[in-house]
Amino acid sequence: MLVALGFTMVALFMVLIMTKRLTPVVALILVPLCFAVLAGSGTGIGDAVMDQIGTFAPTAALLFFAIVYFGLMIDVGLFDPLIRLILRVCGNSPVRVVIGSAVLAALVSLDGDGSTTFIITVSAMLPLYLRLKLSPVVLTVVANLAAGVMNIIPWGGPTVRAATALGVSPSELFNPMVPSMLAGLVTVVLMAWALGVSEKRRLARQGLELGLELDVDTVQTVETRELVTAGGPARPRSGGGSGGAGGTDGADDGMTRGALDPDRPTLRPKLIWFNGALTVALLVLLGMDVLPLPFLFMVAAAVALLVNFPRPVEQVARIKEHSSSIVSVVSMVFAAAVLTAVLSQTTMDVAMAKWLVDVVPDAWGPHLAVITGVLSMPLTFFLSNDGFYFGVLPILSQAAAEYGISGVEMARASIVGQPVHFTSPLVPAMLLLISLAKVDLADHHRKVIWRAVVLSLVMLVAAVATGVIPLG
Template sequence: MGSTMIAVIGFVSLAILMWVLLKGMTSPVIPFILIPVVTALIAGFSISDINGFVKSGLNSVLSTAAMFMFSITYFNIMNDAGLFEPVIRALTPKGKANVFLILLSALAVTYVGHLDGSGATTWMIVLTAFLPLADRVGIRRPALLCVAASGMTAANLVPWGGPTMRAAAVLEMDVNALFAYILPALAVMVGLSVLTVWMLARAEVKNGAGTMIAENTCTAGDHVEPGRGGFKDWKWIFNMALTVAVLYFLFSGVMSSYLCFMMGVSVALLVNYPNPKEQTKRLKSYAGQSMVMTITLFAVAVFLGVMKEGGFIEAMASVIVRIIPGFLAPHAHWVLALIAVPMMMALGTDAFYYVMLPVIIGVVEPFGISALSVAAVYLITGTFGSSINPSGAAMYVGLGLADVDVGTHIKFSIRYLWPFSIACMAAAILMGIVQF
């Protein structure tokens, strides 16, 4: 079967998947498994081929799934033990809350948490710290997810981050030099993130947030135990030290992410709940939340394996470039960047930079457009779609913690992220970073 037909089948399958997810017609597990398998069969692949595709996809998310199961258990224990109570009390003096300050604090933590370049780590740190607070003051969970997604736009582009390293590899240039070139645009991204926080804060206040303390409905732990969560509680001091240690090993890379949380869970259970029956009871109470999202991660892996290994993503990227009218060829880099967010959502990070970027460079270079300019425009626009990419495994760590479905997150956040990606591109053109 020709590459064009493969691409058409891929686009139709992706459209069906997005429609099902956005409409919330079924659990995400079902379309992520059934649609790619049917797609591969229609494209002429054998069951043996599909088995290989799925195996490859599963291998790519095994470490993320293990980390998710243990990290969510760890932070559930910490939440029940009252670790975050002092933060909540500090940001809600006398039962009142400054919604803008809370969301701005979440944005700041996003930037710090994303220093290691790991989206999964960032979701865990931000959501476990701010979900209990957001629930108590009536901030909707999709708004908190949107703040984190917005903060990760600029943080994604640090020199050691995946997008910048991928683009530098394509250009065969030093990653630090590429980062220095796009640095002024990152300042714009930070400003847009703060603007996002301001807009969300206004919307949440209009929705009733901050006017009264809402009942704590956070699923990350059923309740804080009486007498826990104070600086005079020795277990609180121990839990804080343990959490700092876990995060240190996580960021330093000395220990694998999943082993960090495996060790953390073991120690946390032993100290906070020394009774074996209580330990089992706690693990059972957290099992439902972690199991649902772990199953979802494995389902996403089926989709990723089939679409990548089956050649659908590469064929789709080639077709996107070929449909550009001839008169727009000199401007193909910024014309396609207008839809960089949905392209990132459709193709994923690897195909976006390793497949799309080289092809577009080849299209516009004869017209005097530098490869550096093309890489810059796709870095500063595509990154806005990374945190709402339905095939991005890390995002499901955040969705699982927040107990928000993927369709709700995408519909809520894309209203801010896509327009701001275009605004950032316009600013980059005005600053001379991107050639027009």
């Protein structure tokens, strides 16, 4: 009963979001509550939700102050040189722009924090996407895929969880998986290339439909030249359609508005070295993990506000400027607490996991490592990493031990599903990504989920081919 209710709840939730019948916040709250009633949960569900909200509060605080901090750094012009460099490197080519987005996201992901990765990637690339009329959905897709592959680095979280759950060394787990990770990154670049080609063709078709005599490369060459030489965004052409999706046309919030405008009043060129040093120090401390991440962002945001905007009225104005992004992502984080609470309070998550383990035939026992790699995709999408690695993986590993499959091999198999996990609405960083880019969750999921599945399968095949995960 619980298994059926659990899978039905998740399916209904996804259908309602992807068909845009409900907003993600509404669906995350109401759909799980309806199924909690069907599962027989009483008033205890309220306490469970409050407990989850308390658990999610540090994440919400992290995202709140991360948006404020990096929004301020965009306002004061810290990323302007980086964006202009990307413009010069990518030029007028949609293909190079999309591939550059994927490479940038992968490089920034080395700090192990998905939220930081998406904030920097979106802030650097979204103005260029909007001016060249590329779909922001493409940006969120390639950034999500690249970050998902890089999420298996030892300091990223899943690898440490898997190693801890099965009592193995993180380095012994991760180091043999480097070829698999590289195969995943190559696949991300190929997917980015294909998406870039698709965008170029779409823009060319739109140009023909508008009766334009210039081809897409010529049009974008002109716009890119304006961007680079003026040091700021080209003015939108009258009558030009935007390639955005899910309400991204003319996206103009505080994270992207005039991100390269050389005349914006918030620029602080004399403080660029201070702001750069502050940001580097923040990222170093994030990587060292010596202090809680929300606390680091709180302090950094306060210092940045005080130094760059010493007047209280200016500080209030800066926070208000980024309030729409803050409200959007924080509300989804707290709404996701309802779904997580219902899954755990009703024990649907445990029932679903055990059912998936039980349906594996005994004859498939020698292949449990590969099966675990496949199961890690849906299970880490529907469950938290903690739930999967500390609840499900030990059960699978105990069964696999009977067939001579070691714990470290099972641990390696368990992390190949991270590209799919990173697309889950239970991942706050992904919610931050689509919020900053003003992309609809349904539009993002339609393009990213199947690609993430392919990506995870590529990583699994590469791991099997190199012998770090046994086929049987």
